[in-house]
Amino acid sequence: MEGTVEERILAGLDDEQRAVASQLTGPLCVLAGAGTGKTRAITHRIAYGVHTGVYKPQQVLAVTFTARAAAEMRTRLRDLGAHGVQARTFHAAALRQLQYFWPQAVGGTLPALVDHKAQLLAEAARRLRLSTDRATIRDLAAEVEWAKVSMLTPDTYVEAARGRVEPAGMDATTVARLFSAYEDLKVDRNVIDFEDVLLITVGILQEDAKVAATVRSQYRHFVVDEYQDVSPLQQRLLDLWLGEREELCVVGDASQTIYSFTGATSAHLLKFTGRYPNAQVIKLVRDYRSTPQVVHLANSLLAARTDEAERRGGTGSWATPLQLIAQRQPGPAPSFTECSDDEAEAADVARRIGTLIAEGVPASEIAILYRTNGQSEAYEQALAAAGIGYQLRGAERFFARREVRESLLQLRAAARAATNEDVPQLVRDVLASLGYTREAPQSSGAVREKWESLAALVSLADELHQARSGQGFTLQDFVAELEERASAQHAPTVQGVTLASLHSAKGLEWDAVFLVGLSEGLMPISFADTPDAVDEERRLLYVGITRARKHLALSWSTSRTPGGRASRKPSRFLDGLRPESSGPRSFRQPTVRKERKVSAPAHCRTCGKVLGTGAERKIGRCGDCPANYSEETFEALRNWRLQAARETEVPAFVVFTDATLVAIAEARPDSLEKLAQLAGVGPAKLDRYGESVLNVLAQGH
Structure with a gap:
């Protein structure tokens, strides 16, 4: 290519991306929609600054939120000739500084870093005589992490936790006691956790002026990706890195804020110009990822919420979304499918995926996205039955989950002594000891995921009992069925269809995306009982839609189990978006699998009576x-x-x-x-x- 290195770096960027890349000094806020090339824009900005001599590579620090994103950024920078630039996660950057400065700022050896809180929290709970299980500990660990990134202590936690869902059903005072015992235990063991890495680094930078000056002389220019996801603790660390300087570029999209439960907040992004009145603001709205049909649906989903807010007299916490403009050629219209039950929905999705693969779409370019990990089991089975390989992202395979393995052990033991052949009730009785209840827990997180796994086993017991009741179906038969199904889940873990929760799909994209389970109670999730929580659910669906490049399918079912009462309704978020839908609930597509439809009575082929079960x-x-x-x-x-x-x-x-x-x-x-x-x-x-x-x-x- 002709021209200087600098010209080549800017070549190929659109006007807005070029504006980002050439704005090298002062505060800069880049509002970048999904698929608009934000990583390309900021890496070219850094490379342009290095090649023009405005930046020294070693004085640039780019931070993001996942190791994968940081690695991608480093690769792109190397390809652009910007060697020496540091691209790290907040934790990785802070840990590197902490390891360097600990001896002079604190003295001695840096305490060991614990990878997981579970063991220490379990021991702290035992000291307090609290009864916990693995799922409870996982939810408590998430709550402690939220408290620490929100810069709370055990003493300030109770007041700050007012209005939050109680983790694992524990009140705030009990959580605060456990939080305190956990912190004491870490001191006794001379260990720190990941949040401590940030907290201690903040403490050192606040208390030791010499260390702070050294860090600020090392790093002169900062770039923060996914800025809508920063926590108060990360923002505090960023402020200390900056000092009084304003050499900061932030990139984010408030419409992709989906991690509020971890302490993330888009407030820092939305208030950036208030803090930096001289900041330049550049919007990236040209979507290079998705077809016009997908982009239109994504825009419409957010516009519906904006219109609703305006009718109510204000947007509240709802930020005005970016209006994406598709740059790709047109593609197929998104499909909307209503199914009779979860099994029928999974079977239909598997059938459609088989068709796409036959048409040449690689399995690795197809994803099934759902709201909770507990929904994966039906799709694992449907894909396995269709002979389609798959990989689970962000969750264990269903039969590898601890609660499922424990359930199989308990059921196997119960089967040896079972005499009553009411299999569904026996299964419920056995799984009750592991945490199964008739009603789903209101909390999110590990407790909910565990319940979903147990509920899937109960649902399977009901289905098999109905199908085989005339064949003397026993608990031993159910255990044998589970063991057979477990052995069938050995599909390839690479080069297969991706199964993932909507949260774990953030930052990824595929040629074809199936958004499943889009019914009320799952989307939005049942425990999203405040306007802000429902808004976050809408943003989560938006993230799911914008993962698709070309093919997008949205589906839901009217019943959980085959033959069940059709009481489910499609998600409120789909109102006005579905074809021929001008108002709430007005659209009903024919049931996918006609053999599941129960609107017309079926008759016995022998005696002609209506079949009741x-x-x-x-x-x-x-x-x-x-x-x-x-x-x-x-x-x-x-x-x-x-x-x-x-x-x-x-x-x-x-x-x-x-x-x-x-x-x-x-x-x-x-x-x-x-x-x-x-x-x-x-x-x-x-x-x-x-x-x-x-x-x-x-x-x-």
Whole structure:
């Protein structure tokens, strides 16, 4: 390319990005929407400053919030010839300084850094005679982290925690006592945690003028990415790094503030010009990531909230969102799909993903995003059944989760002594000892995630009991089913479809995104019971939408379990966004899997009576009516299923359940169209196994 290095660095940037890159001094606030190339703009700014001699590389500190983002920034800077620039997370930068200055500022050896709070918090709880489990400790750890990044002490915590959801059901006074005991225990053990790294660094910079002067002479220019996510503690550290100087560039988007529960606040971004009246403000609104169809939906989601706020006479805490302008070529319209139940929704998503992969979209460029990690199990099973590899991000695989493994152990023990064959109730009784309750906990975090895992097992017990009640279904059978399913969850962990919570998807993007479970109670989540909390849920959905480059699918179900009462409603956030929807709740798309729809009564194929239970509808006849299939036919189908399972290396139930084989044996369909009408034979299974099933039946068994 012709021109100087400096010209080449600015080449290829749009007008707004170029304005960012060439504004090298003074306070600068970059309001950057999703997909607008903010990392490109700020790395080119740093590189331009280095190559023009305005910056010395060693005097620039760029901070962000994840090690992955920091590594990406360092790579880009190296590619631009800006060697020597420090790009780190807040914690990594503070720890480096703390390790260097501890001997002279404090003396001795820096205490060891504990990676996790769990063990120390558990011991502190035992000292206070508090009963806790792993999920409780995780939620308490999150609360202690929130308190510390908010610069609270055990003495000031109680007042500040007024109005917050009680972590693990513990009142603020008890949490403060545990907080204090935890801090005392760290002193006894001579260890510090990650928040201490920031707190101690702040303390040293405040108390030791010589250290503060050394740091400020080392770093002269600062860049902070994802500035909407800074906590009060991180802002305090940044202030101390800066001193009285104003050589600061911040980049953020208030519409992507989704970590308030960790102490993050967009207030610093929104009040930046108030603090720095001479600050330049540049908006990046050209979206290079997503198609116009995706961008329009994202803009509409935020505009609906803005209009609502204005009707109420003010925006309150709602910041005026950036209006993104799509730069890509048009693509397909986002799809909106209502399903009869969670299983049907997962099956439909898996079918659509199979179609995308067949059309050439790599599995690694497809993501399923949900609100809570407890929702992943249905999609793990649906993808496994369809033979599609997947990887979980930000969560353990369902059957690897501790509460699931503990549940399997408890259920296995109970199965050896069980005499009562009311399997669903037995499962509930066993899991109650591990924390399962009929009603979901109101808190978020680990306790809620644990409950979701246990609730998924209860739901599975209900479903299998309905499907197999006529076959003497026992607790031993349920345990065997769980063990089979656990062994089937060994899908590749790389190069597969990504399963992730909306929170863990921040900063990522895919060609195709499926936003699932978009019903009231999940989006917004049920415990979002204040206007600010609901606003954060809306921003979370916005983040999910803007992860998609081309294909975007939004779905929800009207019932949790097959055959259940259709009491769920689509998320209020979708009102006015769905096709043909001009007002709340006016749109209903046909149920995806017609075999699940229960609006029309199903009749027994033997006696003609209306079928009353899910199990009866599954096999197509009353429980009192005798089976009317040939044992030879059923055994032939079972032998075929076993062979098919071995060939594809999956458990037999993944091919077809026994209940589905019974339905096939009784109906003896002679065409794919008739086979597709049977419960349990979805589009993916019809494509994969349909002809083989018809061949078995055609052999006259």
